[in-house]
Amino acid sequence: MNVNSPVVLILDDEDMVRENLQAFLDDEGFKTLTASSGEKALALLADNRVHACIVDMRLPGMSGNEFIIKAHKAHPDMRYLIHTGSTAYKLPAKVIACGLTRDMVFIKPVRDMCELSDAIRRLVSQGGEP
Amino acid sequence: MTVTPRILLIDDEPNIRESIGAYLEDNDYEILEAASGREGVDLFLEKNPDCVLVDLRMPGMGGLEVLAELTEKSPETPILVVSGTGVIQDAVGALRLGAWDFVTKPIVDMDILGHAVAKAMERAELLRENRLHKEFLEREVERRTQELTLANERLREEMVQRERAEKAKSVFLANMSHELRTPLNGVIGMTNLLLAGDPTPKQKKFLELSLEASMQLLSVVSDILELSNIDSDRFELVSETFSPAEILSPLFTACASMAEKKGLTFSSFIDPDAPETLFGDGARLRQVIMNLAQNALKFTEQGGIAIDIRPARKATSQEPASETDNEIEMLFSVRDTGIGIQEDMQEEIFESFSIGEDFLKKQYGEAGLGLSISKKLVEMMGGKIWVDSAPGQGSVFQFTAKFMRRPASSLDEIENAVFIPNPTERKPRTIFYAETEPIHQTLVGRTLKDNGFEAVIFEALPRFAELLAQSPCDLLLLDIRPPGFDALELIRSIREGNESVPCDLPIIALSAHPASLEKRHALEAGATAYLAKPVHGDDLMTAIKEALAG
Numbered sequence: 231m232n233v234n235s236p237v238v239l240i241l242d243d244e245d246m247v248r249e250n251l252q253a254f255l256d257d258e259g260f261k262t263l264t265a266s267s268g269e270k271a272l273a274l275l276a277d278n279r280v281h282a283c284i285v286d287m288r289l290p291g292m293s294g295n296e297f298i299i300k301a302h303k304a305h306p307d308m309r310y311l312i313h314t315g316s317t318a319y320k321l322p323a324k325v326i327a328c329g330l331t332r333d334m335v336f337i338k339p340v341r342d343m344c345e346l347s348d349a350i351r352r353l354v355s356q357g358g359e360p
Numbered sequence: 361m362t363v364t365p366r367i368l369l370i371d372d373e374p375n376i377r378e379s380i381g382a383y384l385e386d387n388d389y390e391i392l393e394a395a396s397g398r399e400g401v402d403l404f405l406e407k408n409p410d411c412v413l414v415d416l417r418m419p420g421m422g423g424l425e426v427l428a429e430l431t432e433k434s435p436e437t438p439i440l441v442v443s444g445t446g447v448i449q450d451a452v453g454a455l456r457l458g459a460w461d462f463v464t465k466p467i468v469d470m471d472i473l474g475h476a477v478a479k480a481m482e483r484a485e486l487l488r489e490n491r492l493h494k495e496f497l498e499r500e501v502e503r504r505t506q507e508l509t510l511a512n513e514r515l516r517e518e519m520v521q522r523e524r525a526e527k528a529k530s531v532f533l534a535n536m537s538h539e540l541r542t543p544l545n546g547v548i549g550m551t552n553l554l555l556a557g558d559p560t561p562k563q564k565k566f567l568e569l570s571l572e573a574s575m576q577l578l579s580v581v582s583d584i585l586e587l588s589n590i591d592s593d594r595f596e597l598v599s600e601t602f603s604p605a606e607i608l609s610p611l612f613t614a615c616a617s618m619a620e621k622k623g624l625t626f627s628s629f630i631d632p633d634a635p636e637t638l639f640g641d642g643a644r645l646r647q648v649i650m651n652l653a654q655n656a657l658k659f660t661e662q663g664g665i666a667i668d669i670r671p672a673r674k675a676t677s678q679e680p681a682s683e684t685d686n687e688i689e690m691l692f693s694v695r696d697t698g699i700g701i702q703e704d705m706q707e708e709i710f711e712s713f714s715i716g717e718d719f720l721k722k723q724y725g726e727a728g729l730g731l732s733i734s735k736k737l738v739e740m741m742g743g744k745i746w747v748d749s750a751p752g753q754g755s756v757f758q759f760t761a762k763f764m765r766r767p768a769s770s771l772d773e774i775e776n777a778v779f780i781p782n783p784t785e786r787k788p789r790t791i792f793y794a795e796t797e798p799i800h801q802t803l804v805g806r807t808l809k810d811n812g813f814e815a816v817i818f819e820a821l822p823r824f825a826e827l828l829a830q831s832p833c834d835l836l837l838l839d840i841r842p843p844g845f846d847a848l849e850l851i852r853s854i855r856e857g858n859e860s861v862p863c864d865l866p867i868i869a870l871s872a873h874p875a876s877l878e879k880r881h882a883l884e885a886g887a888t889a890y891l892a893k894p895v896h897g898d899d900l901m902t903a904i905k906e907a908l909a910g
Contacts, residue, residue, distance in 0.1 A: 244542065250549035257556055315541050317582055318589075338541065339548035341575050343556070 236354040237261040237279055241271045241297065242286040242313070247338070251284060251313075251346070258347040266290075268297035275301060280308060281354045284346070286338075287314040295325050302328040309353035311346065313338055365481060366390045368409040370400030370426060371442065372418045376465070380413065380442075383470040384477070397421025401429055411481050412439040413463075413473075416450045424450070424457060431458035436488055438480035442467075460484075530592055537585040541578065548574045583729035590736045597740055601767065602642030604669060604690075605630055611646055615653045615665065622657065625664030633803075634671055635688060635896065639764035644737050648745075649692060651730035652757045656696035663697025663754070672760050689743070689762050697754040706747050710735040734759070765896070789834040789908065790814040794824050795870075796842045800893065804837065807897040813904075825850060829860035835907060836867045839893075840882055848885040855886035866907035870895060 238260045240251045248264045255262050263278060265271035269291050271283070283301065287294035298310050310330055312319070315338040321330055334353070340346055367389045371377050374395070381391040392407055394400035398421045400414065412430060416423035423441060430439055441454040441462040451462040460480045463473050551571045559567055589595055612628045619626035649667065656665045672689040701709065710731050731745075738745045742762035749755035791813050795801050801817050808815035816833070818824050824845075828836075836854075840847040847869070850859075857863040869882035869890045879890040888907045891899060 244545070246546040247549065250546065250553060253553050254549070254556060257553075315538060315545070317585070339545040339574075339578065341548065341571070343549065343552040 235259055235261045236281040236350070237263065238350060239271060239274060239278075239280045239283045240264045241266075241268065241283055241289070241294070243267065243289050244286075247286070247313075251343075254343050255347060255350075260347070260350065268292035268294070268300075271297060272300060272304075275305060275308075280305070282309040282311060282350050284311050284313050284350075287312065287316060287319060295322055298328050298330070299324055309350075309356070310334065311349055311353065312336065313340075313346070364388060364390045365410040366392060366407065367477065368392045368394065368400060368404055368407070368412045370394045370397065370412065370418070370423070371415040372396060373415070376415070376442075380467070380470075380473065383474065387474055389477075397423065397426040400426055404430055405433070408434075410437070411477055411484070412437060413442050413477070414439060415465075416441055416443045416454060424454060427454055427457050427459055436484060436491070438484045440476055440480055442473075526592060530588060533585055533588045537581050540581045544574055544578050544581075548578070580729070583733060586733055587729055587736075590733060590740075595740075597641040597644060599640060599764075599767070600642070601637050601639050603637050604634065604642070604645070605636070607642045607646050608649065608669075611650055611653070612667070615657065615667075618657050619665055622661070624657070624660055624662070626666075627664070628667040629669065631668075631670035632893065634669060634690065635765055637766075638688070638690075639767050640741065640761075644741070645761060648734045648737050648759065648761075649694065651734045652694040652759075655730060656694050656698060656755070656757070660696045660698035660754075665697075666695045668693045668695070686765050687762055688765055689760055691758065691760050693756055693758040695754065695756045700751040700753045700755055701747060701749040702751050706749060709747070710745065766898070788812055788814045790816060790832070791835045791837055791904070792816050792818060792828065792833040793837040794818045794842070794847070795837075795839050797839075800839070800870075800895075804895060804900065807895075807900055810897075811901055825853070825859055833861070834866070835904060836865055838867060838869055838887075840869045840871050840878070840887075848881060851882070851885040851887055868900075868903050868907055 238255055240248050240255070240262060241264075242248050242251070243266050245266075248266070252262045252264055263274055263280065265274055267290055274280075283298075285294040285298060289297075292300070294312065294314070301308060301310075310328065312321075312330065312335045314335070317337055319335060319337070321332065321335065334349065336346060336349070365388075367384055369377050369381055369384075369391060371380075372395055377393050377395070381393060385391055392403055392409055394403045397414075397418055400412070401421070403409075404412065414423045414426050423443075427439055427441065430437065435458070438460040439458070441451060441459040442465055443451045443454070443462055444465045451459075451464075454462060460483070461476045463476050467473055548571060551567055551574065555564065555567050555571070608628070608630075612626075615628075616626040653665065653667065669690065669692050672691040735745050738759045738761055743760035745757070745759035747755055747757050791808055793801070793804060793808070793815055795804065795817060796819055801819075805815045805817055816831075818827060838847050838851070840851075851867055851869070853859055854861060854865060854867065855863055866888045867886070869885075869887035870893055871878050871882070871890070879892075882890045889903045891903055
């Protein structure tokens with residue numbers, strides 16, 4: 231891991247998922263931050279430079295969708311990847327307006343987690359500096 | 361026990377009361393006597409007799425008055441009028457007032473009176489039975505109505521409860537699915553971590569098996585939820601325009617790569633006559649094809665898998681009866697060279713968790729719920745699904761599904777704008793159509809005819825220019841890549857005025873090569889418009905209308 235590694239914020243209310251993603255992404259060469267709620271994640275964003283967020287949808291407090299809409303206002307260059315357990319999840323128009331597309335929606339659990347790290351690399355290479 | 365019938369005699373003349381009374385007593389009646397109308401009415405109310413004989417002419421209250429009062433009080437009791445001759449009109453008036461019969465005085469033959477009384481009482485009895493029966497029926501109807509009302513209420517209640525149960529089931533399944541998926545997140549995620557570490561080859565193999573099993577469990581959980589969703593009344597198919605080739609291409613790529621890993625061949629074919637876009641639920645269509653393709657890959661060890669998509673009408677060579685102008689029935693087939701399915705199992709495999717199969721030799725168990733979900737989806741798309749197979753001979757899964765060619769509302773617009781021929785134009789416009797392929801000849805020829813054009817189809821292309829000169833035409837439809845003929849050269853020649861047709865004749869170029877280069881060649885040669893084959897009826901009509909309008 232070097233100083234220029236992309237920073238990924240993992241937002242999920244389940245400890246195991248957070249730990250799992252963090253361990254995996256650390257090994258893949260990312261810097262990681264974790265938050266268990268949208269509110270905590272927004273607070274972290276205020277103090278840290280973050281390139282991409284992996285966002286769960288069903289959360290205590292604000293939903294993943296609300297988090298993305300709020301975070302996008304404050305940090306327009308940041309990228310998002312949706313990681314949800316709901317097979318019926320559909321991107322709402324307001325979230326599409328934040329630049330998200332269907333190929334950035336991953337249904338939990340992902341069989342091969344390399345798909346996630348590949349997707350984050352693609353996102354970060356498109357995005358500007360936060 | 362028999363009760364002696366009781367008869368009330370009202371007459372002011374004692375000797376008549378006596379003679380009639382004696383006769384009736386001899387015939388087993390009990391007699392009550394009244395000497396005046398008033399007395400008769402009072403006695404009637406007190407004793408409630410079974411029959412009344414009343415004299416018409418009495419001082420004080422007359423017979424008619426008695427009759428009127430008694431008929432009103434007890435319409436079921438027979439009242440017979442006994443009247444003297446010469447007052448026949450009184451008798452008729454009495455009958456009108458409700459008397460049951462009349463007997464004329466002097467009574468020569470008492471048996472006539474006896475007969476009249478017996479007849480009247482018999483009739484009264486019948487009427488009473490009738491009334492009782494009617495009352496019984498009314499009560500019965502009332503009771504049944506109440507029962508039905510109750511049953512209806514119960515049904516309504518049951519329906520509400522069923523809906524509630526259905527909803528509870530959905531919520532339960534959704535929660536259960538979530539609860540099962542959550543720990544699977546951990547299992548699959550952690551297995552991934554271990555795999556990403558540095559496992560020995562043996563550990564790697566075990567981890568991969570564990571991952572495979574977890575994914576299988578995950579798909580069963582998802583399928584159960586899916587099946588319950590489809591079963592619920594709230595489930596609806598989406599209606600949107602989609603391109604089959606576009607939505608299926610990533611699936612075909614994935615299938616090809618999975619086939620390659622197993623050393624199998626994979627091919628996919630979409631008939632060029634299939635519409636480029638359809639209106640319906642593309643995602644669900646892809647899901648059905650994916651289910652079938654996955655099963656084919658799972659149960660095939662050598663050989664390969666082939667997917668074929670075409671309009672159903674083309675496959676069966678007969679017009680499906682239910683297809684309308686805007687509706688098209690498509691036929692999809694997935695062929696494999698796998699283990700095959702014995703005949704007695706070929707229907708059961710489409711049922712959810714078919715219980716006919718002994719689970720100890722559960723050969724098809726791994727197919728899970730995919731086929732059952734597919735069947736439901738296909739039926740919702742107005743089609744059917746079936747399999748042709750034999751053990752060791754491979755299987756062909758086929759299904760039909762109906763789609764719209766375009767959204768219904770835009771069809772109306774097109775019909776109004778283009779399809780209705782201009783009524784002021786008496787003479788049909790003539791279109792010459794140069795085409796060597798029989799299918800296109802039929803399709804385009806029919807579209808033209810249906811829209812009021814005179815279509816002349818030419819097959820002998822080398823002589824086409826010559827034939828053109830022989831009769832006038834309003835528009836030329838020209839396949840620009842027929843074998844052995846340079847159609848582009850013909851277009852150029854017409855434009856340069858070298859042919860015996862007007863050099864500004866509208867020409868629409870057709871080609872099965874959709875490349876934009878082809879279009880450029882056609883337009884550069886002088887074609888008015890260019891259409892890629894297969895040509896859609898409405899695209900063709902729009903192009904023709906524009907070309908004719910200049």
